[in-house]
Amino acid sequence: MSGFDFLTTRFETALGWGRKFSLFHYPFITACCGMEYMSAACAHFDIDRFGAGLTRFSPRQADLLLVVGTVTHKLAPVLRTVYDQMLEPKWVIAFGACAVSGGIYRNYAVVQGIDRIVPVDVFIPGCPPRPETVLDGLLKLQDKIQGQRQDWRWARKT
Amino acid sequence: MGPEDLIEAVRKRLGPAVEAATDSFGDPVLILRAEAVRPALAALREPPFDFAVLLDLTCVDFAATEGRFELVYHLYSLAGNVRLRLKASVPAADPAAASLAGLWKNAEWLEREVFDMFGVRFEGHPYLRRLLTYEGFEGHPLRKSYPWRLEQPRIPLKEGP
Amino acid sequence: MASPTRLERSARPGSMLLNMGPSHPAMHGTMRIMLELDAERIVNAECEIGYLHRGFEKTCENKTWFNLLVYTDRLNYVSPLINNLGYAMTVEKMLGVAVPERAQLIRVLVSELSRVADHLTCLAAMAMESGAFTVFLYLIKAREYLWDVVEFTTGARMTTSYIRIGGVRADLHADWRAALAAAVAETRRVLKDVSGLLDNNSIFVGRTRGVGAISREDALSYGWTGPCLRSTGVPYDVRKARPYLVYDRLSFDVPVGENGDNYDRYAVRMREMEQSLRILEQAAALLPDAPPLPDGPVIEPEEAVCRSRRRRAVERVRLPPNLEGSEKERLPGLATSDGPVTVPAKEDTYTTMEGLIGHFLFFMRGKGIRPPKGDVYFSVEGGNGELGFYIVSDGTDRPYRLHLRAPCLHIVSALEELIKGRLVADVIPTFGSLNMIGGEIDR
Numbered sequence: 192m193s194g195f196d197f198l199t200t201r202f203e204t205a206l207g208w209g210r211k212f213s214l215f216h217y218p219f220i221t222a223c224c225g226m227e228y229m230s231a232a233c234a235h236f237d238i239d240r241f242g243a244g245l246t247r248f249s250p251r252q253a254d255l256l257l258v259v260g261t262v263t264h265k266l267a268p269v270l271r272t273v274y275d276q277m278l279e280p281k282w283v284i285a286f287g288a289c290a291v292s293g294g295i296y297r298n299y300a301v302v303q304g305i306d307r308i309v310p311v312d313v314f315i316p317g318c319p320p321r322p323e324t325v326l327d328g329l330l331k332l333q334d335k336i337q338g339q340r341q342d343w344r345w346a347r348k349t
Numbered sequence: 350m351g352p353e354d355l356i357e358a359v360r361k362r363l364g365p366a367v368e369a370a371t372d373s374f375g376d377p378v379l380i381l382r383a384e385a386v387r388p389a390l391a392a393l394r395e396p397p398f399d400f401a402v403l404l405d406l407t408c409v410d411f412a413a414t415e416g417r418f419e420l421v422y423h424l425y426s427l428a429g430n431v432r433l434r435l436k437a438s439v440p441a442a443d444p445a446a447a448s449l450a451g452l453w454k455n456a457e458w459l460e461r462e463v464f465d466m467f468g469v470r471f472e473g474h475p476y477l478r479r480l481l482t483y484e485g486f487e488g489h490p491l492r493k494s495y496p497w498r499l500e501q502p503r504i505p506l507k508e509g510p
Numbered sequence: 511m512a513s514p515t516r517l518e519r520s521a522r523p524g525s526m527l528l529n530m531g532p533s534h535p536a537m538h539g540t541m542r543i544m545l546e547l548d549a550e551r552i553v554n555a556e557c558e559i560g561y562l563h564r565g566f567e568k569t570c571e572n573k574t575w576f577n578l579l580v581y582t583d584r585l586n587y588v589s590p591l592i593n594n595l596g597y598a599m600t601v602e603k604m605l606g607v608a609v610p611e612r613a614q615l616i617r618v619l620v621s622e623l624s625r626v627a628d629h630l631t632c633l634a635a636m637a638m639e640s641g642a643f644t645v646f647l648y649l650i651k652a653r654e655y656l657w658d659v660v661e662f663t664t665g666a667r668m669t670t671s672y673i674r675i676g677g678v679r680a681d682l683h684a685d686w687r688a689a690l691a692a693a694v695a696e697t698r699r700v701l702k703d704v705s706g707l708l709d710n711n712s713i714f715v716g717r718t719r720g721v722g723a724i725s726r727e728d729a730l731s732y733g734w735t736g737p738c739l740r741s742t743g744v745p746y747d748v749r750k751a752r753p754y755l756v757y758d759r760l761s762f763d764v765p766v767g768e769n770g771d772n773y774d775r776y777a778v779r780m781r782e783m784e785q786s787l788r789i790l791e792q793a794a795a796l797l798p799d800a801p802p803l804p805d806g807p808v809i810e811p812e813e814a815v816c817r818s819r820r821r822r823a824v825e826r827v828r829l830p831p832n833l834e835g836s837e838k839e840r841l842p843g844l845a846t847s848d849g850p851v852t853v854p855a856k857e858d859t860y861t862t863m864e865g866l867i868g869h870f871l872f873f874m875r876g877k878g879i880r881p882p883k884g885d886v887y888f889s890v891e892g893g894n895g896e897l898g899f900y901i902v903s904d905g906t907d908r909p910y911r912l913h914l915r916a917p918c919l920h921i922v923s924a925l926e927e928l929i930k931g932r933l934v935a936d937v938i939p940t941f942g943s944l945n946m947i948g949g950e951i952d953r
């Protein structure tokens with residue numbers, strides 16, 4: 192039995208390792224933070240170095256949802272739909288103060304943090320966060336993915 | 350054409366449509382009677398004034414103090430390089446004004462915005478629908494009576510802090 | 511549930527309705543375009559905006575004149591410094607204060623930097639969406655150099671809040687000349703590369719020339735301003751028509767197009783960047799170096815506070831890094847001295863009673879900047895066109911009403927008409943060339 196245990200752990204590590212370096216992200220860009228997202232994705236800061244360079248503009252092909260910018264009540268159902276369309280396993284990063292908590296906008300129009308709509312894995316603060324902060328947040332997410340116990344729901348179902 | 354000459358000329362052309370003419374921080378301002386807004390602006394659009402651009406259209410809420418909404422129009426004439434501000438008041442109880450749709454093409458969206466934010470109806474508007482907020486939003490956010498932080502979520506949200 | 515839109519009501523039975531957005535691969539910004547299609551051809555279109563409506567105007571009514579500056583950064587977030595400028599100058603017009611010449615030149619410098627960054631971003635997004643990814647990378651690279659200069663001086667890349675009512679916050683960074691020269695050279699190089707890649711690129715030209723064309727009359731009737739209006743041949747530029755700051759002393763041209771199509775909008779933006787780079791060089795030549803700080807002993811703020819309990823400190827106080835550039839000796843060149851309009855010198859606040867009182871009087875509720883009663887409209891040339899502020903003041907410490915004339919709103923209101931009768935693929939470059947900026951259009 193002990194040999195089997197050993198194998199399971201290794202498998203999870205390998206899976207986590209594979210997943211964390213092939214993050215296909217879907218940028219849900221709404222506002223100013225999108226400019227910093229552009230910077231982070233382009234040549235100067237190059238998010239590709241960390242294995243998250245491939246932008247998929249379809250939620251069905253993505254496993255990382257980057258919510259970049261303010262989410263208003265008008266947009267909230269859209270974000271929810273996009274999240275629901277993504278396949279498991281999926282992760283969410285709240286990019287910028289607005290996505291984290293509503294930021295400087297506390298009024299009738301803005302959702303006070305996207306964690307009220309979708310579950311969030313990593314919060315990146317800043318208004319807007321500098322590209323370095325974004326990369327840091329990405330690394331944090333990768334750590335998290337590496338350490339995650341795999342969810343074997345799909346295995347149980349079959 | 351200096352501001353005084355412009356105001357003189359416009360007053361002459363518009364006649365009784367103009368209630369008063371003032372000056373605010375150096376900008377020429379005309380106050381119009383609400384019923385006369387559409388014909389007056391249509392006249393200003395033609396030569397010799399040539400106000401071909403409707404720069405802006407907005408509204409100010411004086412409901413609590415003076416019982417009125419003030420519509421503010423900004424016109425710009427490319428030929429004369431002059432700007433003109435026109436104002437008209439509508440009663441706060443049942444705010445309605447004539448639409449400028451058909452005169453300027455951007456009027457449609459600008460009026461939708463004013464309708465959305467202040468609840469001023471524009472008669473003759475082909476498609477008066479909320480522009481910035483969503484259907485189901487109750488009230489008009491830029492009215493002074495609308496609480497600044499009253500949220501109206503469209504989907505159920507988890508409890509916030 | 512929702513009542514049918516105009517498009518849904520008028521659609522012919524059996525025709526296909528397609529929804530683009532609000533979160534669509536080929537559209538930056540959140541906007542929804544509903545299309546009625548006949549095969550590939552667009553029969554009818556309707557745009558819905560407001561997905562980024564953040565209640566800017568309402569929020570401003572509840573903030574003091576000084577505090578709401580940060581919200582203006584986030585309007586046209588690609589060129590925040592021009593928004594700061596527009597707001598600050600509108601309030602200055604009400605207050606009737608004169609800004610020192612050095613501050614004016616710095617304002618010109620930073621707003622032209624922003625304008626170039628704005629055009630770069632617009633073209634980058636437009637090019638990327640029509641498939642030219644290399645161009646996107648190049649243009650964003652150039653933007654990084656420009657933002658380096660901005661960051662040197664203002665301390666932030668985008669949301670700077672650097673231009674304040676009555677002047678600017680701090681002096682330029684000591685090494686600004688070298689950084690600016692590098693940025694200008696780099697941008698020139700990139701522009702040359704990009705024009706080599708796109709100007710005669712048959713894919714790009716095919717998707718842009720003759721597509722999304724608008725006539726002069728229609729453009730004016732839609733209230734277009736800025737590069738989009740100029741692409742139709744109308745040379746209207748607020749910097750020329752109603753010069754502000756020192757623009758009347760600088761020489762630059764206003765490039766115009768002919769057909770008002772996507773290609774012309776691209777070309778006008780490209781040529782405008784050249785002009786802005788010219789302005790940058792002229793402004794840099796006109797700007798004298800910052801006056802040197804006096805020699806003598808320097809003490810830390812904590813020590814200054816301690817010492818001044820007993821006697822007035824004579825030594826110069828070293829400011830913390832975030833206040834670098836706003837030393838007391840430099841302020842006369844940077845901020846107006848008419849009335850309590852700008853933040854008082856920090857050294858005085860640290861060391862003298864009067865300074866402390868001045869500081870409190872500036873920030874206290876009901877005090878500080880209080881423009882006289884009245885309403886005012888003022889506009890500057892933003893990245894997208896005439897960026898105007900209409901402000902009503904009732905004489906208190908916060909505005910009674912603040913309205914932004916967003917150039918983008920007027921421009922995008924024409925989109926429905928521009929794409930009617932075209933192919934679906936034409937929506938993308940047309941939308942890109944209009945440069946829709948969510949923060950500005952929805953506020």
Ligand code: SF4
Pocket residue numbers: 222223224225259260261286287288289290294295317318319320584669
């Ligand atoms: S966090 Fe700041 S920069 Fe980002 S979207 Fe919000 S206001 Fe804009």
